[in-house]
Amino acid sequence: MSLQDAAIAANRFGLGARPGELARIAGDPRGWLRAQLTPESVLPAPLAALPSTADDEAAFARWLATLHLGGADGAASMSGTTAPNSIAAPDGGKLSVEQSYVRTLLPRYAAALQARIDVATTTDRPFFERLVHFWSNHFTVSAAKPQVIALPPSFERDVVRAHATGRFEDMLTASTQHPGMLIYLDNYLSVGPNSFIASHPGYLPEYLRGRMTGLNENLAREILELHTLGVRSGYTQADVTAFAKIITGWSVQGARRPSADGKLFRFQPSFHEPGTHVLLGVSYPQDGVEQGQAALRALAGHPATANHVATKLVRHFVADDPPPAAVAKVSKVFRDSDGDLAKVSAVLIDLPEAWFPAAAKLKPPEDFVVSVMRAMGGPRLTGRQLTAVFDRMGQKPYWAPGPDGWADIAANWIGPDPVWKRIEWADVASKAMATSGTDPVVLAKETLGPNVGPATLEAIKRAESPAQGLALMLASPEFQRR
Amino acid sequence: MIDRRQIMGGLGLAGVLAAAPRFAFAAEPTDKRLVVVLLRGAMDGLSAAPPYGDPDFERARNGLAIAGPGQANGALALDSFFGLHPSLSGLHDRYARRELIVFHAIASPYRDRSHFDGQNLLENGSAAPYGLPDGWLNRALVGLPQARREGRTDLGVALASSMPLMMRGAARVTSWSPSLLPAPETDLVARVRALYAEADPKLAMALTEAIEANAATGAGGKGGAGGQEFVVLMQAAAKFLAGPNGPCVAMIESTGWDTHANQAGAYSPLTRNLATLDRGIQAMADGLGDRWSSTAVVVVTEFGRMVAMNGTSGTDHGTASAAFLVGGAVAGGRVMADWPGLKPANLYAARDLKPTADLRSLTKAALRDHLGIDEARLETAVFPGSASAKPFEGLFRA
Numbered sequence: 001m002s003l004q005d006a007a008i009a010a011n012r013f014g015l016g017a018r019p020g021e022l023a024r025i026a027g028d029p030r031g032w033l034r035a036q037l038t039p040e041s042v043l044p045a046p047l048a049a050l051p052s053t054a055d056d057e058a059a060f061a062r063w064l065a066t067l068h069l070g071g072a073d074g075a076a077s078m079s080g081t082t083a084p085n086s087i088a089a090p091d092g093g094k095l096s097v098e099q100s101y102v103r104t105l106l107p108r109y110a111a112a113l114q115a116r117i118d119v120a121t122t123t124d125r126p127f128f129e130r131l132v133h134f135w136s137n138h139f140t141v142s143a144a145k146p147q148v149i150a151l152p153p154s155f156e157r158d159v160v161r162a163h164a165t166g167r168f169e170d171m172l173t174a175s176t177q178h179p180g181m182l183i184y185l186d187n188y189l190s191v192g193p194n195s196f197i198a199s200h201p202g203y204l205p206e207y208l209r210g211r212m213t214g215l216n217e218n219l220a221r222e223i224l225e226l227h228t229l230g231v232r233s234g235y236t237q238a239d240v241t242a243f244a245k246i247i248t249g250w251s252v253q254g255a256r257r258p259s260a261d262g263k264l265f266r267f268q269p270s271f272h273e274p275g276t277h278v279l280l281g282v283s284y285p286q287d288g289v290e291q292g293q294a295a296l297r298a299l300a301g302h303p304a305t306a307n308h309v310a311t312k313l314v315r316h317f318v319a320d321d322p323p324p325a326a327v328a329k330v331s332k333v334f335r336d337s338d339g340d341l342a343k344v345s346a347v348l349i350d351l352p353e354a355w356f357p358a359a360a361k362l363k364p365p366e367d368f369v370v371s372v373m374r375a376m377g378g379p380r381l382t383g384r385q386l387t388a389v390f391d392r393m394g395q396k397p398y399w400a401p402g403p404d405g406w407a408d409i410a411a412n413w414i415g416p417d418p419v420w421k422r423i424e425w426a427d428v429a430s431k432a433m434a435t436s437g438t439d440p441v442v443l444a445k446e447t448l449g450p451n452v453g454p455a456t457l458e459a460i461k462r463a464e465s466p467a468q469g470l471a472l473m474l475a476s477p478e479f480q481r482r
Numbered sequence: 483m484i485d486r487r488q489i490m491g492g493l494g495l496a497g498v499l500a501a502a503p504r505f506a507f508a509a510e511p512t513d514k515r516l517v518v519v520l521l522r523g524a525m526d527g528l529s530a531a532p533p534y535g536d537p538d539f540e541r542a543r544n545g546l547a548i549a550g551p552g553q554a555n556g557a558l559a560l561d562s563f564f565g566l567h568p569s570l571s572g573l574h575d576r577y578a579r580r581e582l583i584v585f586h587a588i589a590s591p592y593r594d595r596s597h598f599d600g601q602n603l604l605e606n607g608s609a610a611p612y613g614l615p616d617g618w619l620n621r622a623l624v625g626l627p628q629a630r631r632e633g634r635t636d637l638g639v640a641l642a643s644s645m646p647l648m649m650r651g652a653a654r655v656t657s658w659s660p661s662l663l664p665a666p667e668t669d670l671v672a673r674v675r676a677l678y679a680e681a682d683p684k685l686a687m688a689l690t691e692a693i694e695a696n697a698a699t700g701a702g703g704k705g706g707a708g709g710q711e712f713v714v715l716m717q718a719a720a721k722f723l724a725g726p727n728g729p730c731v732a733m734i735e736s737t738g739w740d741t742h743a744n745q746a747g748a749y750s751p752l753t754r755n756l757a758t759l760d761r762g763i764q765a766m767a768d769g770l771g772d773r774w775s776s777t778a779v780v781v782v783t784e785f786g787r788m789v790a791m792n793g794t795s796g797t798d799h800g801t802a803s804a805a806f807l808v809g810g811a812v813a814g815g816r817v818m819a820d821w822p823g824l825k826p827a828n829l830y831a832a833r834d835l836k837p838t839a840d841l842r843s844l845t846k847a848a849l850r851d852h853l854g855i856d857e858a859r860l861e862t863a864v865f866p867g868s869a870s871a872k873p874f875e876g877l878f879r880a
Contacts, residue, residue, distance in 0.1 A: 097749070144738070186742045189794035198793075210545070211744065214793025218742040221595070221799070231596050232611070237831065240595075392659070394643025401737050402523070404598045407644075414684055415645030416692035417657040423674055423689070427666035455680045459673060468670055475674045477682035 005029040007449030008355055011482040013317060013348075014126030016363075016371025017447040033349050036125040037165050037342045043157070044123070046115035051108070053154035053264060057179045057252070060147050063104045067097065105149050109398065110383025112153035116397055117386055121373040128164065131345055133366075134316050135160045135171065137405035138309075139227060141180040143398050148184045152398035155180035168309065168339030169300035172227060176219070176296060177265035179252040185219035185403060192248040192273025203270070212271075220244035222403045228299040230308030239280055245273040246284060247292045306334040312408070313344070318353050319360040320409040326351045357451070359481035362410035365393035368422060372429050372474050375447045379432040393421045423475050430470035440469030444476075452478050512630050514811065514852050515723045517732045517766065517779040518619060518845075520648065521759070522601060523739030525783040527803030528835065529752060530570070531584050531817075535563035538824040546746055546791045555748070560584060564817045569756035572764045576808055580815035583877060585805040585844060587819050589785060589837035591871075595799035597740065600784035604841070605648035607865045618864050619733060620651030622849045625859040630730060635694055638731035639722045641715040649733050656695040656729070658722070660714060665696070695722075712736045716762035720769025723777070730853060736762075739783060743796040763808060775810035778852050778878065782841055788833050789824060801834035805844060811852060813879045840871035847873040 003022055009029035010017035025032040051059075123129050136156045143149040159178050163171035175181050182188045191197050193214045201209045220243040225231045249272030253259045259266065267289040276285040282298060284291045299305060310331035314322035330347050337343040348354060363371060369389060373379070381389065390396040394413070400406050407413075440460045444452045456476040463469035473479060532548035533539050534557045540547040548567060549556040557565025558574040564584065566574050576582040592603045592611070599611035607618025623637040631637065638655035640646055649655050671693065678686035712734070719732040738755055745752045759781070767774045786803030802822075808814065822828050822836035830836040842865050849855040849864065850873050861869055 186794055186796070189743055191793055193793070211795045212793060215798075216742055216792050216794040216796065217798045225596050225598075231599050232594075237595070392643065394659070402597060402740070410684075411647075411650060412644045414688050415640065415642070415657040416688045416690075416695055417640075417642070417659050418644050419685060419688040420692035420696065421643070421659075423666050423671065424664075427670055428664070453681060455677060459677045463673070464669065468667075468673070471666070471670055472673060472677065476677060477685055480682075480685065 002026060002029065003449045004357060004451070005355060007451050008357070009033055010126070011371070011448070011451075012354065012359075012361065013130065015120050015123070015129060015367060016126075016374045017449075018374045018377075019443065019446045022446065022449050030349050033127045034346060036127040037345050039165055040125075040128070040161055043161070044119045046118040047153075047157055047161075050112055050115055050153060050157075051150075053151075053158055053179070054262070056108070056150040056154045057183075057264060059105060059108060059150040063101065066104075067100070101146065105146075106387075107383070108150045109143055110387050112150075112383075113386050113390075113397055114381075114383035116153065116156075117370060117373070117381075120370045127345075130317075131164045131341075132156065132160050134313070135164055137400065137408075138312065139171070139175040139181065140400045140403050140405035141178075141184045141398075142400045142402070144401065145184055148180055151180035151183065154178075156398075163341070165342040165345065166340075168305075168334070168341055168344075169297055171341070172223075172300050173293065173296050175227065176223065176247070176250065176292070179264045181219065182250060182252050182265070185222055186216045187219035187247060188251040190214075190216035190219075190244065190248050191271040192245055194275070195248060195273055196270040197268075200270075215241070215244050215248065215273075217241060217244040219250075220247060223296075223299070226404055228308070229302055229304040230311075233304040233308070235280060242277040242279045243295060245277050246279060246295050248273045249289070250292055300339055303331075303335060306331045306339075309344070310334055313348060314351070315408050317348050317361075318351060320411075323353050326353050359451070359478070362413055362481050364406060364408075364413055365390060365395040365418065365422070366397050368480065369393070369425065371447075371479070372426070375443060375474070375479075376429065376433040376438065376470070379429055389425060393425065394418055422480065423471075426471045426474035430467045430474060434465070434467035434470060438466070438470065440466060440473045443470070444473045444478075448478050452476070512627070512854060513726075513776060514630075514854075515728075515730055515732070515770070515773060515777040516848055516853055517719060517723070517734065517777065517809075518648065519759070519762075519779060519781045520601075520605070520646070520733070520735045521739045521755075521781065521783040522597070522735055522737045523741075523783075524597060524600070524785050524787055524799060525739045525755075525803055526741060526745065526752060526787040526797055527586060527783075527805075528786070528789065529745070530567050530756060531560075531586055531804040532557045532565050532567065533563060533586070533821065533824070534559075534565050536821070536824055542789050542824040544791050545795070546797065560817055563821075564819070567753075567756050569753050570760050572760040573806065573808060576763075577815055581810060581812055582806065582808040582814040583812060584817045585807070585819065585839060586817060587802045587822050587835055587837060588805050588839040588841055588844065589802040590841045592785060593801065595785065595801075597784060597799070602647065604782065604784050605646065607648075607842075609867050614866075616651035617646070617648035618845070619648045619731060620653045620655060622853065622855050622860070622864045623653035623655065623731060624651065625855050625863065626653070626730065627854045627856075630854060633727040634729065635727075636691065636729045638733065639695065639719065639729045640733045641719050642733075642735055646733060646735060654691070655731075656691040658692075658695045658718060660718065712758050712762045713765050716765045717769050720766050724770055724773055734762075741787070741796050742792065742798060743794040745796045767810075778807060778809035778811045778848060780845065780848055781806040781808070782845075786835050789829055789835055790833065801830045802837035803835070805841060807844065807848070807877060811878050813877060818874070840868075842868045842871040843874045844877075846871065847875070847877050851878045 003026050006022040006026040006029045013033050120129055141152045141155045143152050155178050159174040189212050191212050217240050221240045224235050249268045251266050251268045253264050253266040276283050279295055286294055310327045311322050314326045333347045334344050459472050460469045463472055534550040551557050551559040555568055559565050573582055590604045591609045592600045602611045605617050606614040608614045636656040637653050640649040640657040642657055643659040645657050675689055715734050722728050741752045782805050783803050785801055787797035787800040792798045820838040822838050846860045850857050
């Protein structure tokens with residue numbers, strides 16, 4: 001029976017304790033975490049209610065069609081020189097292209113954001129959810145790119161949730177075949193310089209002619225640098241180019257012409273660069289999609305990948321500067337288990353460094369907001385309100401600034417402005433929830449356990465109102481860190 | 483060296499009174515402002531500042547070359563060789579007013595093609611990604627001469643919702659971004675501040691600086707505007723810098739420059755980004771008013787993009803790019819480039835614009851000549867190991 005460990009399990013591995021949770025799990029905090037490392041039997045209801053991936057993929061293309069940009073299948077972009085400056089709005093006025101985009105597509109993002117926060121706030125499997133968020137960030141698909149604004153939630157559901165306790169190689173392959181990733185990092189447009197289509201552009205729809213004439217190495221580079229080996233692990237520009245050739249033809253099924261089997265990934269043999277390619281000294285003689293699959297398999301099993309993933313996991317759950325001994329343990333389990341993510345996640349629970357009482361991590365803005373909602377049971381915000389809150393705090397979920405995702409160290413979040421925005425949010429949330437009659441001192445003990453210090457308790461007791469007491473609890477260092 | 487305080491002491495009260503008005507004049511020669519704009523994602527320098535006079539330009543860019551001056555969507559001529567992208571009309575006007583220097587074929591010491599390593603190196607100021615844990619701009623401020631510190635609490639401000647690496651470090655800097663929420667009550671803020679002071683020095687310092695930053699902009703709640711984020715941030719930066727005791731340095735980021743596909747055309751992200759950059763610099767000049775004459779804005783990016791168009795009407799990661807130095811304090815109206823040419827044999831790694839100048843030569847010149855930072859300190863503490871990158875000479879008006 002350890003309330004101390006229960007508080008660490010709920011806060012450091014989870015998304016913050018709900019009232020009563022610490023007492024429930026105190027008997028076996030580690031067992032409570034381990035039990036969460038199983039596949040999800042049923043998709044949480046808020047996620048099940050979201051549109052299908054095919055519909056998310058088609059959303060941008062449908063919006064484009066309303067602009068008469070002439071692009072089918074989502075492959076056209078906002079680059080046409082004939083784009084109108086404005087289009088007619090339903091109320092008879094005129095909308096700029098940007099206004100139209102925001103009005104048409106942002107509600108879809110907002111609904112998905114609300115679902116993500118609802119699940120995080122109510123889940124009984126917060127460690128599993130943290131792992132989902134971690135892998136979603138590792139394989140970032142960002143709504144910041146207009147063409148994929150609707151796709152990060154589908155990607156998270158199809159790729160990350162499905163494989164969070166499965167095998168890394170499967171998650172990597174699913175990621176590389178998902179329309180979200182293929183469009184975000186441009187691979188659907190990449191064609192081999194010696195492919196059939198490069199010499200027969202007449203087979204392309206007219207609006208794509210001249211726009212798909214050769215390689216785009218964006219996805220290949222980021223798979224090596226971000227998803228698998230890690231930067232400065234020894235690969236060269238020649239490896240990037242070779243890998244880009246290997247995955248030419250990895251494209252998307254046109255959203256308006258769904259395939260019979262419903263798959264959205266489509267290997268286009270006519271885009272593929274023929275021949276054997278050499279990646280990291282290994283020849284890949286395979287023809288077609290098997291070539292890329294073999295390369296991904298090798299990358300998933302490469303020791304640099306094990307080390308890269310282990311470093312990121314330990315940084316995420318233990319400390320900004322990952323202790324090398326802890327990284328070595330996780331990396332070994334990754335290698336020995338062939339990337340079994342249930343086993344890799346379980347070894348995190350066994351790290352002694354993960355249970356040191358001193359809080360080594362600062363909650364990023366999203367986890368801070370979620371933990372507030374878990375502690376107080378609210379406030380429940382609409383997707384639009386959540387969008388605004390996270391935008392101002394500098395971490396809009398599904399909207400990372402680049403393919404490397406959100407930074408995972410306190411230095412990124414502890415500047416004056418972000419700290420101020422946290423206090424603003426603590427104040428607003430406390431005022432919204434103060435009428436519930438919650439005693440802030442009790443709530444502090446319920447959510448932080450023995451980790452709440454005397455200075456914070458004293459400050460809460462001296463507050464001039466329950467709302468101010470709650471705000472002080474939420475703003476306290478013990479609540480900000482974990 | 484004579485200590486100014488000794489002389490003043492000798493003159494007694496009369497000396498103090500005689501000296502006092504010095505602090506009221508905006509035109510104090512040491513009262514300079516430096517703005518650093520970081521374009522994240524790697525700006526295509528060959529589009530931003532097209533070398534339309536290079537006989538190899540059109541061929542080398544195979545379809546992405548900006549047309550020459552006078553043609554439809556053609557470059558705005560700077561001289562008979564270089565131009566500016568047609569979206570940069572405001573900068574073009576400043577060039578004519580001798581407020582803009584365009585640097586070309588310039589790069590940081592980074593020679594690989596990872597955005598994140600490239601930005602990290604550009605921000606940390608060493609010659610390696612993650613080579614130092616803090617930023618060169620902050621370390622420069624640590625060496626700011628005493629006369630330029632007087633009266634200032636914050637030496638710099640980052641217009642960002644998290645503190646960029648370039649501004650992290652020991653010197654006192656703040657950060658600010660617009661808010662949509664009402665400001666928390668002063669009493670709550672005071673109590674949180676007291677709690678942090680007792681229990682968490684890092685949070686305490688961040689909050690103290692936030693309180694002062696909000697006082698400086700008159701904001702601290704409900705200041706936000708949707709869209710045009712960069713322009714809004716430039717306006718806010720100008721507000722910080724305009725005050726007589728405002729910070730000497732502002733840092734602003736702009737994202738979305740990673741144009742792997744469809745980068746040409748009137749509605750492409752690159753075209754829109756360049757137009758926004760142009761408007762942002764105009765907003766800075768407008769917001770600063772008279773103080774623009776003592777201001778310099780440095781615009782840099784982590785690396786450039788490939789010379790040849792890739793297979794998807796965009797460009798993949800490259801090496802050298804362009805940079806801008808603009809402001810009333812700049813001795814402008816020229817392009818500074820040791821042009822390497824675009825023939826295949828002249829490219830870096832047979833694919834990229836070859837770097838012939840070091841970005842640190844630009845930033846070091848700005849720190850030394852505009853902010854008065856000691857040159858020896860630039861070599862040792864600000865950009866360690868940068869002796870080969872000599873500061874450019876004569877970038878600023880005397």
